[in-house]
Amino acid sequence: MKEISLNILDIAENSVKAGASLTEITVTENDERLALTVRDNGCGMTEETLKSVTNPFYTTRTTRKVGMGLPLLKMEAEQTGGSLEITSVPQSEDSVKHGTCVTAVFNKKHIDYTPLGDVVSSIVTLIQGHPDTDFLFTHINGNRTVALDTRELRTVLEDVPLNSYEVLDWIKNYLRKEENK
Numbered sequence: 001m002k003e004i005s006l007n008i009l010d011i012a013e014n015s016v017k018a019g020a021s022l023t024e025i026t027v028t029e030n031d032e033r034l035a036l037t038v039r040d041n042g043c044g045m046t047e048e049t050l051k052s053v054t055n056p057f058y059t060t061r062t063t064r065k066v067g068m069g070l071p072l073l074k075m076e077a078e079q080t081g082g083s084l085e086i087t088s089v090p091q092s093e094d095s096v097k098h099g100t101c102v103t104a105v106f107n108k109k110h111i112d113y114t115p116l117g118d119v120v121s122s123i124v125t126l127i128q129g130h131p132d133t134d135f136l137f138t139h140i141n142g143n144r145t146v147a148l149d150t151r152e153l154r155t156v157l158e159d160v161p162l163n164s165y166e167v168l169d170w171i172k173n174y175l176r177k178e179e180n181k
Helices: 004-017 047-052 069-078 119-129 150-157 165-179
Strands: 022-029 033-040 083-089 099-107 134-141 144-149
Touching: 004 022, 004 033, 004 069, 004 099, 004 119, 022 119, 047 083, 069 083, 069 099, 119 134, 119 165, 134 150, 144 150, 144 165, 150 165
Parallel strands: 022 134
Antiparallel strands: 022 033, 033 099, 083 099, 134 144
């Protein structure tokens, strides 16, 4: 993918499809390194599925026979000297602490480093497409932290849907302002 923000969108969409009510997206970076973690409380994966998810010829989709999201993320991270780690606990094994965590680490100084890209648009797209799902976005860059928690927005907005134009516009402007400080 051309931007890590597109990987974020892809992985978070997988979380929603897995029935997650909360998806946590954390980007931690400094001058040398960027770490992306997407953690959800979805149905999780079995050990067998976990072993297969980075194989491009493994997919749970019925519309096509390949799944490129995680294999591409793994390749993008490893080609910079970074890594990809996926852990998962199936709901059948733990009815409380189930879900999946994907962590990709990139070396930002490597020539093959894919830029973060427009992470704000990815977050807004996720909220727009899944207004009943909660997202916790945190971007830590050195000593600066930008955060947005849709659970907090829901308490303030009460009956106003998160995917209304005004709310999405506010989220976009808030995140852009905070990212550019």
